[in-house]
Amino acid sequence: MMEKIREIEQIKEEQFKEARDPKHWKLGKADFQKCIAEMTDGKVADYIPQLSRFDPNYWGVSICTVDGQRASWGDSKIPFCVQSVSKAFNYSIAASDLGADMVHQYVGQEPSGRLFNDICLDSNNKPHNPMVNSGAIIVSSLIKNTWNTADRFDHMLTEYRKIAGGEYVGFNNAVFLSERATADRNYALSYYMKENKCFPEETKNLSEALDFYFQLCSMEVTCETAAVMAATLGFYFKTV
Numbered sequence: 001m002m003e004k005i006r007e008i009e010q011i012k013e014e015q016f017k018e019a020r021d022p023k024h025w026k027l028g029k030a031d032f033q034k035c036i037a038e039m040t041d042g043k044v045a046d047y048i049p050q051l052s053r054f055d056p057n058y059w060g061v062s063i064c065t066v067d068g069q070r071a072s073w074g075d076s077k078i079p080f081c082v083q084s085v086s087k088a089f090n091y092s093i094a095a096s097d098l099g100a101d102m103v104h105q106y107v108g109q110e111p112s113g114r115l116f117n118d119i120c121l122d123s124n125n126k127p128h129n130p131m132v133n134s135g136a137i138i139v140s141s142l143i144k145n146t147w148n149t150a151d152r153f154d155h156m157l158t159e160y161r162k163i164a165g166g167e168y169v170g171f172n173n174a175v176f177l178s179e180r181a182t183a184d185r186n187y188a189l190s191y192y193m194k195e196n197k198c199f200p201e202e203t204k205n206l207s208e209a210l211d212f213y214f215q216l217c218s219m220e221v222t223c224e225t226a227a228v229m230a231a232t233l234g235f236y237f238k239t240v
Contacts, residue, residue, distance in 0.1 A: 004035040045083075050178035054080070062227035066235040076223035079168065081175045085226070086216045087139075091130040092233060093159050094139050103142060106200065107135045120189060125196050134189045138198055140213040145202040153215055160219060163232045167225040176218035186210060 008031050027035070046052035060076035063069075082089075095103050107130050108122040122128050127135035144152045160169045190206055193199060203209050221229070 001035050004038075008034070048175065048179045048182055050172075050175045051081070051083075060223040062223035064224075064227035064231040066231050068231075070224075070227070072224055072227075074223075079170060079172075079220040079222055081172050081217065082219050082221055082226070083217050084136075086219060087131050087136040088233065089160065089163060089229065090136065090143065090156075090216055091139050092163075092236075093156070094142050097144075098142060103130070103139060106138050106142060106198065120192055121196060121198070126198060127193070133186055134193060134198075137186065137190055137210065137213050138193065140216055141199050141203045141209045143212075145200060149208055149212060152212060156216060157219070160221075160229075163229045164221065164225045165228045165232070167228050168220075168222055169225060170220035171215070172218050172220050176214050179214045179217060180211065183210065183214065186213070 005027070008027070042056075044052055044054050044056050058075045058078055060072070060074040060078060062072040062076045091103070106126060108124060108126040108128050110122050110128050120127070120134055127138055129135050130139045144155050147155070157169065157171070161167075187206075187210065190210055194206060199206075199209070
């Protein structure tokens, strides 16, 4: 893509006889299409087997501003699992429900270290932050943790739909089962955290705690849904 942009820039310079200055030219729609037309390398995620089956030719973009202006292109209505994007929304829901100070009694606010042993936790014996797997697992364990698993899931589905403004939010059971079957690293992290008493006392069953975390990762949205959800967070941070 960058090679195409430089090629177009060179053509523009020669055409208009001007010095190399990106401020002097704009990338039009036709030129943009040339830049992205040959972007076919890369691959879909395969760390969860079910994800590897998604069509690599899907391409969609959606935009939603904080004041509700919206635009979409391409395969913007195709559902996909939120996976790690769920971390931001789970943290927001937990912090709204319990208060950020309460959440950070269990999860740190530092840049993340490496993955295992003494480096999985920070100097206070907590996961480094809510946006790494260890921290996200603890955050999910704080959400309505006195409720049964079914009610907790229904609660989060309702909260996601509120944040999405009524746009599509679903659940992909096949991805959930696939993720649970290939979760050795997350189980290892969780048992290490359990040994270090990172979980709230309400967490009695580690398998149920991880199932809930995997379920949240397996929530489905579309590009249009995700854009509205991002705008909801953006509006919140704009007003606080």
